[in-house]
Amino acid sequence: MAARISISVALLVRNGLVLLVHRHPSRRWYPDRWSFSAGGHVESGELPHQAVVRECLEELGVQIHDPVPIPITINDPTLHMHAFLVTRWDGEPVNAAPEEHDDLRWFRPDDLADLKMAHPETLPNILTAIQVATA
Template sequence: MNPAHQVVCGIVLSEQRVLLGHRSARKQWYPNVWDFPGGHVERGETPLAALQREMREELGIGVLHARPVREVALAEVHLTFWLVNRWEGTPTNLAPDEHDDLRWFALDDLRGLALADDFYPDLIAEALKLTLGGSCCGRD
């Protein structure tokens, strides 16, 4: 399978909360919903390098540790969701054209929230479970 677009998404976790960006109502794709920060893998770029670049560009953080959690293949896009549980810097909305808001959410806070996809709560719960047995999440 070689979809037209490869996309990486960062599940940034700290203290049992996930960082989500609210996509602007002006966005063509998935407007006015909460989504993970991330973006397209550029030609010649590995998915991990794309994740590191996107987290730097959108959030201003340097990824110190990330691991793939789930891949979803759709007709024209291949999504890879990465658990980001160690980074340097403070997440800040550096891409207001992408996200008009950036917030931390506990898993219970996701009920009733307009998310980019209905499977996000399960995906976040899976990522949170991965952190319980290992190192704590957060910045260095």
């Protein structure tokens, strides 16, 4: 079996809302689905928390502070996903990667169950992270 691909993802939470991005329909993996605020491959020589900082800057145009690891469960055996809760950042998130995402939006926790998610099995993890962030 091939080595799993290491991915770091961010979950930006503000005022009880969570920021999600919509993956462009032309994407090879998980097209036309909602996903974590930002994320991507952990590059060689990079730690997962460094990757999530870089990805947030590249994809959202924000400098995040103090990303907190959160447990995550996914059903894709080819991926090793590192998820981080982010509640502090500089700047206002924008779609800085239109080739990857065609929309980004803030959602209430109650809205998430109706979305077509890239990894629907992560919904309990996302809801728990929102509760932690707003506690």
